[in-house]
Amino acid sequence: MxxxxxxxxxxxxxxxxxxxxxxxxxxxxxxxxxxxxxxxxxxxxxxxxxxxxxxxxxxxxxxxxxxxxxxxxxxxxxxxxxxxxxxxxxxxxxxxxxxxxxxxxxxxxIPEHSIVAMCNFPTIKDAADVAIAAMLSGIQVSRVELLDEVQVKAINLANGKDLPEFPTLMFELIGTEAYTREQTHIVQKIASEHNGSDFVFAEDKEAKKELWKIRKEALYACLAMAPNCEAMTTDVCVPLSHLAELISKSKQELDASPLLCTVIAHAGDGNFHTVILFNPEDEGQRKEAERLNNFMVHAALSMEGTCTGEHGVGTGKLKYLEKELGTANLRTMRKIKAALDPNGIMNPGKLIPPHVCL
Ligand SMILES: Cc1cc2nc3c(=O)[nH]c(=O)nc-3n(C[C@H](O)[C@H](O)[C@H](O)COP(=O)(O)OP(=O)(O)OC[C@H]3O[C@@H](n4cnc5c(N)ncnc54)[C@H](O)[C@@H]3O)c2cc1C
Structure with missing residues (x-):
């Protein structure tokens, strides 16, 4: 093992x-x-x-x-x-x-059996509420992925699919065949209590593989939809209880923007991405993408969340760390860095904001 x-x-x-x-x-x-x-x-x-x-x-x-x-x-x-x-x-x-x-x-x-269940919702908040309710129900989902209607459209265009273009949840349920069926029924019941419709399952190995492949390649589907654009991907994460609020707030802002934006979330973890598409040669569009990114990070931080759930800090997110972690935390990181790499030769300039002193 x-x-x-x-x-x-x-x-x-x-x-x-x-x-x-x-x-x-x-x-x-x-x-x-x-x-x-x-x-x-x-x-x-x-x-x-x-x-x-x-x-x-x-x-x-x-x-x-x-x-x-x-x-x-x-x-x-x-x-x-x-x-x-x-x-x-x-x-x-x-x-x-x-x-x-x-x-x-x-x-x-590798699980003995798995079912992929998909369901559509009238609003993204309904979808987020179902992800939270499924987690609270105690069933052991192995995936809970949320896509908004724009992301589903991008996937349809890139893959020649005909998925309903609504906010969508994709669940994966694993275990023995009997257990996965029992869990699927619980998820279906929760979804129907939150306006879920078009509940469909996939059990065929190749069909499931394809669904996860197109989900994994969602970013490339966005780029195919806007070939002259670059993608700015946000990656905030909040306590699960704040996910629906964060997604609704962000979606309002994204829909009001002139830029094309999609939402993808590892919803079971409260981890939320948006793909913001902008023309790199248009300074106004770049600034608007940065504004949206900034908006979402600050919204997440105000909900006890983080500026990066999984992609890391690099240099782009240095500016948010002090607000998220506080100066004592950053000074401690600086001390560890100084002890292990006194000459600063390991990826200098990354992870610790330059203004933090020992
Ligand atoms: C389409 C797409 C989907 C994605 N989905 C997800 C997702 O669902 N979840 C997620 O977490 N991320 C996701 N990512 C982001 C990315 O895949 C992850 O950040 C991944 O961990 C990066 O791996 P890499 O090998 O490309 O690392 P790199 O980008 O090469 O390196 C990442 C960092 O690790 C350091 N590093 C690399 N090798 C070593 C080493 N040997 N020793 C010490 N440090 C090292 C590098 O210096 C760098 O700071 C996605 C990216 C794309 C393009």
């Missing part, structure tokens, strides 16, 4: 390798992402609602520090109370503390 890999392997290649063993690694970020980058960003994806993020799925790792020291962060045991948790210090550090060279990953058994 674990595997040792080097950081350059992609999660998709790894899962191809693992499939004959009946196992898989349950983190599914961008199609080309590698384990090293996934550790760097503390990534997640559609399955995090069931299996946790990269933080929960790395048992130990090996890293080369700035002074050349090679450190192994933990043993192969599933849990340990031995000292500081250096594994989790490195996960999400965006290459600012060392270079990860080997990773031991926790694996999962």
């Amino acid at each position: 674990d595997v040792v890999v080097e950081p350059g392997i992609g999660w998709m290649e790894l899962n191809e390798y693992l499939a004959p063993y009946g196992l898989f690694f349950p983190l599914d970020p961008g199609p080309g992402a590698t384990i090293g980058g996934m550790c760097g960003t503390r990534c997640s994806g559609s399955l995090a609602v069931r299996y946790g993020t990269m933080r929960d799925n790395v048992i130990n790792l090996k890293a080369v520090l700035a002074d050349g020291e090679v450190v192994k962060t933990a043993s192969r045991a599933r849990k340990s109370a031995a000292g500081y948790d250096l594994t989790r210090l490195m996960i999400g550090s965006e290459g600012t503390l060392g270079v990860i060279t080997e990773v031991t990953l926790r694996l999962q058994k």
